Amino acid sequence: MMHLLAMDWGFVVEKMILIISIVSISLVIAMYETYAERKVAAIIQDRRGPNRAGPFGLFQPLADGLKLFMKEEIIPNTSNKMLFVLGPCLAMLTAMMTSAVIPWGDRIHFTLFGQDRYVSLQIADINIGILYIFGVVSMGVYGIMIGGWASNNKFSLLAAMRGASQVISYELPMGLSLIALLMMTGSLKMSVIMGQQLDGWYNVLYQPLGFFIFLVCAFAECNRTPFDLPEAENELNFGYHQEYSSMKLGFYLFAEYINMFISSAVMVTLFWGGYDIPFVNDTELVKNIGYNWMALLQGGTMFIKVALFIFLFMWVRWTIPRFRYDQLMNLGWKGLIPLALLNMVITAAVVLWLKK
Amino acid sequence: MNISEILFYFLSAMALGSAIMVVVSKNAVHSVLWLIITFFAISGHYILMNAQFLGIVNLIVYAGAIMVLFLFVIMLMNLNADTEPKKNRWLKMAGIVAGGCLLLVLVAALKNAEIRGQQAQFNEGNIGLIQNLGEVLFTEYVVPFEISSILFLSAMVGAVVIGKRGD
Amino acid sequence: MVERKPMTWVERLYMWNIMKGMWITFRHIFKKKATISYPEQKRPFSPVFRGLQILNRDEEGRENCTACGLCAVACPAEAITMEGAERKKGEEHLYREEKYAAKYEINMLRCIFCGLCEEACPKDAIYLSETFAPSNYQRKGFIYGKDDLLIPHPKTNPVEYKKALGNRANKPQHEQQ
Numbered sequence: 001m002m003h004l005l006a007m008d009w010g011f012v013v014e015k016m017i018l019i020i021s022i023v024s025i026s027l028v029i030a031m032y033e034t035y036a037e038r039k040v041a042a043i044i045q046d047r048r049g050p051n052r053a054g055p056f057g058l059f060q061p062l063a064d065g066l067k068l069f070m071k072e073e074i075i076p077n078t079s080n081k082m083l084f085v086l087g088p089c090l091a092m093l094t095a096m097m098t099s100a101v102i103p104w105g106d107r108i109h110f111t112l113f114g115q116d117r118y119v120s121l122q123i124a125d126i127n128i129g130i131l132y133i134f135g136v137v138s139m140g141v142y143g144i145m146i147g148g149w150a151s152n153n154k155f156s157l158l159a160a161m162r163g164a165s166q167v168i169s170y171e172l173p174m175g176l177s178l179i180a181l182l183m184m185t186g187s188l189k190m191s192v193i194m195g196q197q198l199d200g201w202y203n204v205l206y207q208p209l210g211f212f213i214f215l216v217c218a219f220a221e222c223n224r225t226p227f228d229l230p231e232a233e234n235e236l237n238f239g240y241h242q243e244y245s246s247m248k249l250g251f252y253l254f255a256e257y258i259n260m261f262i263s264s265a266v267m268v269t270l271f272w273g274g275y276d277i278p279f280v281n282d283t284e285l286v287k288n289i290g291y292n293w294m295a296l297l298q299g300g301t302m303f304i305k306v307a308l309f310i311f312l313f314m315w316v317r318w319t320i321p322r323f324r325y326d327q328l329m330n331l332g333w334k335g336l337i338p339l340a341l342l343n344m345v346i347t348a349a350v351v352l353w354l355k356k
Numbered sequence: 357m358n359i360s361e362i363l364f365y366f367l368s369a370m371a372l373g374s375a376i377m378v379v380v381s382k383n384a385v386h387s388v389l390w391l392i393i394t395f396f397a398i399s400g401h402y403i404l405m406n407a408q409f410l411g412i413v414n415l416i417v418y419a420g421a422i423m424v425l426f427l428f429v430i431m432l433m434n435l436n437a438d439t440e441p442k443k444n445r446w447l448k449m450a451g452i453v454a455g456g457c458l459l460l461v462l463v464a465a466l467k468n469a470e471i472r473g474q475q476a477q478f479n480e481g482n483i484g485l486i487q488n489l490g491e492v493l494f495t496e497y498v499v500p501f502e503i504s505s506i507l508f509l510s511a512m513v514g515a516v517v518i519g520k521r522g523d
Numbered sequence: 524m525v526e527r528k529p530m531t532w533v534e535r536l537y538m539w540n541i542m543k544g545m546w547i548t549f550r551h552i553f554k555k556k557a558t559i560s561y562p563e564q565k566r567p568f569s570p571v572f573r574g575l576q577i578l579n580r581d582e583e584g585r586e587n588c589t590a591c592g593l594c595a596v597a598c599p600a601e602a603i604t605m606e607g608a609e610r611k612k613g614e615e616h617l618y619r620e621e622k623y624a625a626k627y628e629i630n631m632l633r634c635i636f637c638g639l640c641e642e643a644c645p646k647d648a649i650y651l652s653e654t655f656a657p658s659n660y661q662r663k664g665f666i667y668g669k670d671d672l673l674i675p676h677p678k679t680n681p682v683e684y685k686k687a688l689g690n691r692a693n694k695p696q697h698e699q700q
Contacts, residue, residue, distance in 0.1 A: 043551070043552050043556075044548045044551050044552060045551070046551055046554050046555070046556055046557045046558075047556060047557065047558050048556050048558045048560070051560070080385075083385075083389075126408065127408050127409075127485060127486060128408045128409055128412050128486060131409070131412040131413070131416065131486075132412055134412075134416050134420075135412045135415040135416045135420060137420075138415070138416050138419070138420025138421060138424075139415070139419065139420060141420075141424055142392070142424070142427075145424065145427055145428075145431070146389070149385060149427075149431045157431060160431070161428060161431070161432065164424050164427070164428050165428070167424075168421055168424055168425070171420075171421075188486060315545060315548065315549070316545070318548060319541075319544045319545050319547075319548040320541060320544060320545075331537075
């Protein structure tokens with residue numbers, strides 16, 4: 001048992017604090033995404049949006065959350081109860097898990113009991129960062145499938161089928177577009193990919209097509225418009241969460257917003273330089289203002305970049321109508337996959353030519 | 357007992373228990389879900405052996421893609437416990453005999469296997485890391501690798517041909 | 524018959540059309556908001572707006588209504604009922620003429636706000652105000668009696684009186700007819 005106690009407990013505590021803070025920050029961001037969604041929808045449609053609860057309606061998400069918690073929880077009699085509850089839990093879990101490998105900033109420095117400690121603002125810098133994201137994303141479809149099946153409802157089941165086939169189809173071009181990126185970076189570690197962009201030459205400059213494919217696939221993976229076929233409200237009557245009520249419904253909706261946040265963060269990290277402050281020499285700046293202020297600035301930069309992407313998600317949602325199912329499949333298999341393969345071949349050729 | 361050992365026993369128990377549940381469950385959808393848990397446990401084992409790439413690919417390919425398709429088909433077929441046909445008694449007997457034979461073969465094969473001298477590697481050894489794996493795969497094993505990819509390609513072509521037959 | 528041409532290659536990429544759509548929605552961000560924040564900000568009423576009825580008083584606060592019943596006759600929805608009574612000695616400050624309405628009820632659930640009562644009234648005793656959209660928990664709350672309908676007293680409560688009178692009070696008499 002002594003081995004257990006010999007661990008670096010400071011490390012464990014640091015990581016726990018980091019995990020808790022990142023999880024709670026993503027929850028808060030997801031909360032305010034619902035608010036932002038309504039505001040963006042409103043201003044695009046020449047309306048005002050929620051402005052009653054609190055100043056500028058800022059307490060609206062709290063009120064919405066309270067409403068969802070207070071609502072009656074209905075579990076259909078014919079459903080499979082265990083799986084019915086498991087569905088939203090899985091959706092939420094997989095949405096939260098991806099944030100573990102994203103670097104949110106460089107590091108924090110502080111002194112504890114006379115010891116200098118540097119805490120990296122990335123929960124786990126694992127060797128296979130990108131693959132981890134893929135693994136978790138591919139798990140995400142189970143939330144939809146299990147929920148849709150356990151509802152024991154034709155529309156839910158249809159939506160679950162759609163969701164599953166959509167997510168599987170769009171994972172392929174997503175992976176292929178990333179392979180081209182990985183050929184350039186030569187590493188699967190998020191921190192390495194991030195570090196290579198610190199000089200201001202972001203990956204999107206080298207891989208515009210790859211980024212575009214990734215973006216489209218991210219829309220599809222998050223089930224956002226124009227690819228929100230699993231929850232198509234006018235044909236499937238809200239799809240897989242039709243039978244859900246109360247906070248279980250809230251979890252599904254919340255998971256979508258967290259997914260949006262996380263996929264924006266992934267896109268920013270992989271293609272748009274992550275926490276790198278544009279037009280600023282970061283290594284020089286660190287010497288002047290120290291690690292902690294730097295971490296704060298970097299976190300802010302990251303947040304702004306992510307917020308821009310979230311705005312893009314919403315902007316697209318309130319502009320473009322939903323694809324038809326056959327159009328979706330055509331786009332995925334006949335449009336994006338050949339495009340991603342082409343991108344991959346070109347990148348491979350260029351990388352080889354440059355190495356010579 | 358260090359952490360790796362605790363994790364090893366926990367994951368083994370999880371893998372065995374859920375594998376048994378796969379066979380025992382009456383509902384086909386439950387079986388698939390138990391199978392997914394089994395895959396998770398096995399991926400955990402891979403990661404314990406520092407084979408991160410294998411672990412995560414196991415998750416992506418098996419748990420994330422193949423099992424989704426399984427689940428897909430099973431959900432569409434709407435299998436319930438009641439729709440399961442009654443099995444012939446002779447068929448059950450045949451199953452028992454076949455299972456017993458398999459057990460005998462396994463016992464005979466494992467009887468002489470050297471286990472004592474080999475120690476499983478915990479959290480060390482770099483062969484499972486993605487860089488080493490890639491190098492080995494594309495130098496030493498490049499021919500089997502390409503042959504297997506041709507096999508997949510031909511399987512895919514076959515699937516397309518079967519799918520096209522309708523029109 | 525809709526003609527469906529096969530899409531050209533550029534159209535099949537969807538990109539150009541998506542960009543166009545995004546540009547349109549983006550321009551709308553900077554447009555003026557069409558919303559009126561209701562309780563704080565109110566839309567100006569049209570001069571012929573017909574809201575809830577009000578029973579009028581003259582400048583000294585005496586009720587105009589004489590319970591002649593012309594409004595009840597004119598009402599197509601038969602929403603108005605009334606009972607007349609004779610004015611006693613000493614009630615001259617309450618009622619303008621010898622006869623007055625002891626009971627005057629309008630069923631707001633039946634009322635169609637056509638304004639015929641206003642047109643029928645010879646004494647300028649009833650008119651349609653600019654109040655609208657009443658709410659209540661029970662149906663009987665919508666049967667407005669005299670205490671609901673009467674305009675506030677111009678002497679004791681001039682502010683409320685002005686408010687209840689609305690814009691119509693400013694209009695010259697001949698235009699109201």
